[in-house]
Amino acid sequence: MNLDAKIPSGPIADKWDNHRFDMKLVNPANKRKFKVLMVGSGLAGGSAASTLAELGYDVECFCFQDSPRRAHSIAAQGGINAAKNYQNDGDSVHRLFYDTVKGGDFRSREANVYRLAQVSANIIDQCVAQGVPFAREYGGQLANRSFGGAQVSRTFYARGQTGQQLLLGCYAGLNRQIAAGKVRMHPRTELLDIVIVDGTARGIVTRDLVTGKIQSWAGDTVVLATGGYSTVFYLSTNAMGCNVTATWRAHKRGAGFANPCFTQIHPTCIPVSGDHQSKLTLMSESLRNDGRVWVPKRADDDRQPGEIPDAERDYYLERKYPSFGNLAPRDIASRSAKEVCDEGRGVGPGKRGVYLDFRDSVERVGKQGVSERYGNLFDMYERITDENPYERPMRIYPAPHYTMGGLWVDYNLMSNVPGLHVIGEANFSDHGANRLGASALMQGLADGYFVLPYTIGHYFATYSPDKQPITTDHPEFKRAEAEVNARIERLLNVQGSKTVDSFHKRLGRIMWEGCGMGRNAQGLTAALEQIPALREEFWSGVRIPGSGSEFNIELEKAGRVADFLEFGELMCRDALARDESCGGHFREEHQTADGEAVRNDEEYCHASVWEHKGDDQEPVMHREALDFENVALATRSYK
Amino acid sequence: MKLTLRVWRQRNASEQGRFETYEATDVSPDMSFLEMLDVLNRDLVERSEEPVAFDHDCREGICGTCSLVINGVAHGPRKATTTCQLHMRSFKDGDTVTIEPFRATGFPAVRDLVVDRSAFDRILQSGGFISVNTGGAPDANALPIGKAEADTAFDAAACIGCGACVAACPNAAAMLFVSAKIAHLSHLPQGAVEHEQRVVRMVHAMDGEGFGTCRNYYECEAVCPKEIPVSFIADMNRGYLKAALTAASD
Amino acid sequence: MNWLTRSLSSSIGNKLLVAITGIGLVGFLVGHLAGNLQVYLGQDAFNAYATGLRELGPLLNILRAGIVLVAIVHVVTAIKAARSSKNARPVAYAKHTRVVSSGNSHSMVRTGLLILAFVLFHLAHFTWGLTHPEHYKLVDGEGRHDAYSMLVLGFQSWPVAVSYVVAMFLLGMHISHGIPSLLQTLGISHPKYRPLLEKSGPVIAVLLVAGFVSIPVSVLLGIVPLPEGVL
Helix, strand or coil: CCCCCCCCCHHHHHHHHHHHHHHCCHHHHCCCCCCEEEEECHHHHHHHHHHHHHCCCEEEEECCCCHHCCHHHHCCCCECCCCCCCCCCCCCCHHHHHHHHHCHHHHCHHHHHHEEEEEEHHHHHHHHHCCCCEEEECCCCCCCCCCCCCCCCCCCCCCHHHHHHHHHHHHHHHHHHHHHEEEEECCCEEEECCCCCCCCEEEEEEEEECCCCEEEEECCCEEECCCCHHHHHCCCCCCCCCHHHHHHHHHHCCCCCCCCCCCCCEEECCCCCCCCCCCCEECCCCHCCCCCEEECCCCCCEEEHCCCCHEEEECHHHHHCCCCCCHCCHHHHHHHHHHHHHHHCCCCHHHHEEEEECCCHHHHHHHHHHHHHHHHHHHHHHHHHCCCCCCEEEEEEEEEEECCCEEHHHHHHHHECCCCCHHHEEEEECCCCCCCCCCCHHHHHHHHHHHHHHHHHHHHHHCCCCCCCCCCHHHHHHHHHHHHHHHHHHHHCCCCCCCCHHHHHHHHHHEEEEECCCCCCHHHHHHHHHHHHHHHHHHHHHHCCCCCCCCCHHHHHHHHHHHHHHHHHHHHHHHHCCCCCCCCCCCCCCECCCCCCCHHHHHHCCCEECCCCCCCCCCEEEEEECCCCCCCCCCCCCC | CCEEEEEEEEECCCCCCCEEEECCCCCCCCEEEEHHHHHHHHHHHCCCCCCCCCCCCCCCCCCCCCEEECCCCCCCCCCCCCCHHHHHHHHHCCCEEEEECCCEEEEEEEEEEEEHHHHHHHHHHCCCCCCCCCCCCCCHCCCCCCCCHHHHHHHHHHHCCCHHHHHHHHCCCHHHHHHHHHHHHHHHHHHHHHHHHHHHHHHHHHCCCCCCCCCCCHHHHCCCCCCCCHHHHHHHHHHHHHHHHHHCCC | HHHHHHHHHHHHHHHHHHHHHHHHHHHHHHHHHHHHHHHHHCCHHHHHHHHHHHHHHHHHHHHHHHHHHHHHHHHHHHHHHHHHHHCCCCCCCCCCCCCCCCCHHHHHHHHHHHHHHHHHHHHHHHCCCCCCCHCCCEEECCCECCCCHHHHHHHHCCCHHHHHHHHHHHHHHHHHHHHHHHHHHHHCCCCCHHHHHHHHHHHHHHHHHHHHHHHHHHHHHHHCCCCCCCC
């Protein structure tokens, strides 16, 4: 497997500028001859589709939702980082770069992260020009707030719905190109396979979710902007439709999957209320700016929170991390919550919860002041739990939220399969082993607006034009379509007795137990035995009513769960192979006496990239060594 | 809790629909409405019947995918709440709950409770954007925007495009949705430039999709999960009048 | 002029026509009430006012034609709006709950058509002299058309008085939704004074209805008496 990251030479601050000059250009008149197949229409896919269309490329864009406006980017609450230094508090491109590399626990690629920090400022300019209504001060200037893992205020936000506002801006740009006829949008259409011709990605096979029609699409490049795979845990903060299918299908067609075990467990979610639970709801991390996290000092303390005096409360984040306090990064905050709950000091039903208390903020700025900052989040909390957070502390618990792992890409955001680009959460490159708050929106838009539109031109300009134009009549398309049809037939013909969701829930429990917030060799080995057995049971016991040629919700879910049942195994395999603790990957065997993660830079300062070798063979791991020339490898400390 | 559910079943757009009655047992007050339907679907599949198709995705009230008219009210009885955020504690043991899709010519049926809301996308394609290409935007703070104006733009931009306004309107009018997008963009200086052209194009696109005429019942405002006010419709009417009289022909 | 027909035939254009003609009709009501209330000034003043109106000659006809045109446009555009709504929802809900809208808002077409029917009767009675020709023929001491006596005799008839009062209540229902609705349609709304605008409908409706209804009531109570020597 060729893992040349194609990192440009020169000082880190000049790499992107140099590279932009070195890349070849496509003549404007020729751009319309290149067809881009864009899969996914969230912040990354939507911004890339509209920008590529503006440049003149011919774009087909696909999403499984009924409208691109509903992509899961919409659910991001807290904000988007940018190194604008509007607050004059010492921020800079280099500091954002440093914070992100350190926050990622030194498992990301420096050059990519630096570029991300560089273009971050352009993103804010672009979004404002599109009409994104960011929060503002009375003087009309943009407002900022601080977010976990940073000591400067560089986060731009739009109340508690920054993701929705950014996505609507991006979707508006996409709409403009759809109206101009330069993007053809295909909603309720799901990718089921990728077509590789002569080693190059040349097309996709999709299913129309309304009619069931299987169709092939040929193009000059395939871009996957299909998000992350947190729903492998069944319960996560991701939307119900989020899935790994596109990236997993690409992996099975040859694309390397990097660091699948790097998942982020977000510390502030509403705890599980019962077996019926279908998803977990995030409470924005921004709440940690004013809320204080605590549990009772004593285990099994059943008093009401208001009856517990301060002296008997353990504000454990403030105690353990005095300089960052409640703003400690997500992985650390999550792990600390698990720790106190494991000690029996958890609160609420089931004792899997900690308090996030606004008592002191209400005293300081008044109920009105708190409501102005977090009103909609408080309302949401009350709707779900029937408890009033102005009067009683919120109960929160960590939940799977984001996946740093994804398909391996080089500096140009192209996977090891020529012609297959991967952007946004679907790729692996920028967040290392832990993502900082408000960086996902930044990365999605950076990839889509300011990186891919340049690098894709270079790909087209260097891609040999003497290749025969390919149509969907090519035998590789016919083969892929036949395989897709056969798989659907196979799923429908199982005719077992159990629902798709029941398998998904069981897989989720295996993953949460074995490959969740804390991992160890024993648990991972057990999961690696349970998953294939569950997969076998799925293929003999799942029941899918109806046919493939109609709107069939069970069939949709079954295809995705079938892929998770394969992918989950790779995730555990990766977690087992990475015998160190780093970021969100906490191997219990590797911790200090007071429970901090212990990295092993000697052996694991690399990205683990997995190659699929066939359904009945073990995958092979390759390594991309990560060099840290600008941020010295150091133990990450937030004390 | 036990509930009796009257659920609209319709195989596809061309077949007639009908109500089916199901008993939901073991309903917990902490379940969301959609989780209650998940349990119904699990039971249906286990009985070898076809599950009830309904739209949903984020289940945290922001993606706008979920719909449903519950006991005659779009998104059900709780104010400012999407169906996915509606919890069963809003119902009583023994209640009969009638569940219908959003019904409108502009929202053709797909299956069961699922409808096609792509008319909203097409309306926005007619002008719901600011014509700016990527790159070359001035510094974000180069254009100060007063907090009050920015907040009003935000109030309008909070629309999640769920279509409850259409579903609740006795006339199946889409004016709250359309006016919210127009208000969002026209309250920002960068969007005000194209205001007249936008309002004319979007209103004509809305009419072309078969939505009804607003007759000022304000049912839309009452069910809107994001509490978008009807004063935006008044702004749109005024904007349309002015554009019709003074704007260059489109 | 293509832009004009296109704009007026759009949903908002049609609504604007309903609203603008609604303003015309409310204006007419106010003028009509101001005239009618002169009945309290006695036979001489009222007949002078009525004769004065008639003496406007061609101007009166222009005003009449104008108000007829306004009324026709109001009825036609309002019915068009109502019909477009039917087409917008071909399959009705089995259950559709009104969360906030008033009964008045839902009965605009019905109250409007009943008012129209009443207006035709009202014209036949007082303007065309078809229903009670014997009252219509009366002249006062100065040889003028005795509108005052015609009015009093008309309202002394219980069926006439009752139908008039009922029609005025329907009118009140119609305009208590109609006035805030037309303001909204014309874009006159603001979060700050929206509650005030919404109350303007019922307040104006009550004032107008009270003014109109006071006349038959006063006749029946003898407050507005029949002059001696008539009949």
